[in-house]
Amino acid sequence: KLSVQYDDDTSESISVDLKEGAGVDNTFVSFAAPKQRFMRKLSVDGSDFSGPHVLLDDLAFVSQSDVEKKQQLVGIEQPQIAGNESPSDDVVAAQVRPAIKIDRSIAARSPRERLVHFMRRAFRRNVASDEIDVYLRLYEAETRNGSNDEFAMRRAIQGVLSSPSFLYLTITGLGINSVGTPAKPPTHAGGALPLTDFELASRLSYFLWSSMPDDELLSLADAGRLSDPDALEQQVRRMLKDTRIRELSENFFVEWMRLRELWSVQPDRRKFSAFYSGPSGKNTLADDMFIEALLLFEKILIEDRPILDLIDTDYTFVNADLAKLYGFDDDFKGWRQVSLVDARRGGVMTTAALLSLTSYPHRTSPIRRGNWFLEAILNRPPPAPKVAVAEIEDQSNVEHLTLRDKVELHRADAACAVCHDRIDPPGFVLENYDAIGRWREQDGAETIDPSGSLNWLGSFADVSDFKRQLVQNHIRFASGFIEHLQSYALSRELEYFDVRRVDEILLAAQQDGYALSRIIVEIVRCESFKNVDFVQELDP
Secondary structure (H helix, E strand, C coil): CEEEEECCCCEEEECCCCCCCCCCCCEEEEEECCCCCCEEEEEECCCCCCCCCCCCCEEEEECCCCHHHHHHHHCCCCCCCCCCCCCCCCEEEEEECCCCCCCHHHHCCCHHHHHHHHHHHHHCCCCCHHHHHHHHHHHHHHHHCCCCHHHHHHHHHHHHHCCHHHHCCCCCCCCECCCCCECCCCCCCCCEEECCHHHHHHHHHHHHCCCCCCHHHHHHHHCCCCCCHHHHHHHHHHHHCCHHHHHHHHHHHHHHHCHHHHHHCCCCCCCCHHHEECHHHCEECHHHHHHHHHHHHHHHHHHCCEHHHHCCCCEEEECHHHHHHHCCCCCCCCCEEEECCCCCCCCHHHCHHHHHHCCCCCCCCHHHHHHHHHHHHCCCCCCCCCCCCCCHHHCCCCCCCCHHHHHHHHCCCHHHHHHHHHHHHHHHCCCCECCCCCECCEECCEECCCCEEECCCEEECCHHHHHHHHHHCCHHHHHHHHHHHHHHHHCCCCCHHHHHHHHHHHHHHHHCCCEHHHHHHHHHHCHHHHEEECCCCCCC
């Protein structure tokens, strides 16, 4: 029995009688919310069902009126609606033990043809005859030992999935002429070789989707058309509109911002009890902080907004717990995009996630925050200290000093001043946020002074002024962002010869208002992306 409760406390139920036996009875169930109503709760009662089976296999909430778009979005069969009734804008669909769709045309082919079909997808390229023979022999050996077709094919597939051609993303620009063997290994350094179209398809797909190329990319690669600049840009823009583009935010952005470290953050439970909730304080705000930061990037990605929104914007995303942490007055239910009345929030620097990541458990750390700013935002990390200097708390006669005075004493050492002139100003401008991102005017009895100056930016009074000037003088941030994203796309650190290419991407981005899609297109179109560069001597 499946039941749904609407927001006006009305409910609806559907009972399904399932026959015993796997795959015997496949039933699709859907609920359509009345107009102006939404679904609050879905309940499934399987108490009358027994056996080692999964009762509910597929669940999707759909909020589009076009049934065909619903199919594309969630990958479910079209709901059967009685009479002329049309689905409302809010539909919840649950498929009970759905049938597995099988391409019968492939299943009816010979073992060799089936292997070719599978290996082409697994290896992300065309496969040579001698490659196919290796795995076909596994199939034939099993059939000679009395195994049926299914078991024998499983054995062959196990071999395919154990192959380096499946396990590794090989980008050489050399092509393949046999079982994973390069056609002509290079004998010297200093040059670049163009990627094959199949290699280009893989590099593009793993850059944007973190997954293998789809059929359209493979078909273009097979026809030798993917390397055409117009076709390549068309594919990038198609892929940006696909739901799989979320992988760019969940991989690149999370890696760039170090957001996975949030779950290792452990603020002092007495000083920062608001971070913890639930029985014995086992629940934390880490998930909520992560989601807010992720939603900020995903909005820029999906709506193709300027990357400068990462520095400062007039909106953010909150749920009830984050709203309470930030001091918002509204009664929040679920996640919501909210407009900001001042510049205390807005942009990634002022999210609780990044402010918590760059703090100590018991206090804030202007040095950590400043170092993070130089490394993540500008991609210009300071060098490691050349001399050993005592921790601030370990210095003598500093108990009566404020944190800022302690750091000023620390940077009085000439060996430290060179780096701290760059680190301290962007660190102290964030001192109005405590170790879990709450706004404060004072640190204990001391009034916080967030002002500072940078030689390339000028003086700033507070975080609002700092972000405003960063947006106005955005070249360093835009260059740093492009370098981070290009390094991610190429799966390597950038080299000296990449500087010119970064400048070319930056110029194109300026002409398009720094739209994220333009930056991505230019990264894909540049020579570094379409070639493999050899920067070290290679053995012949």
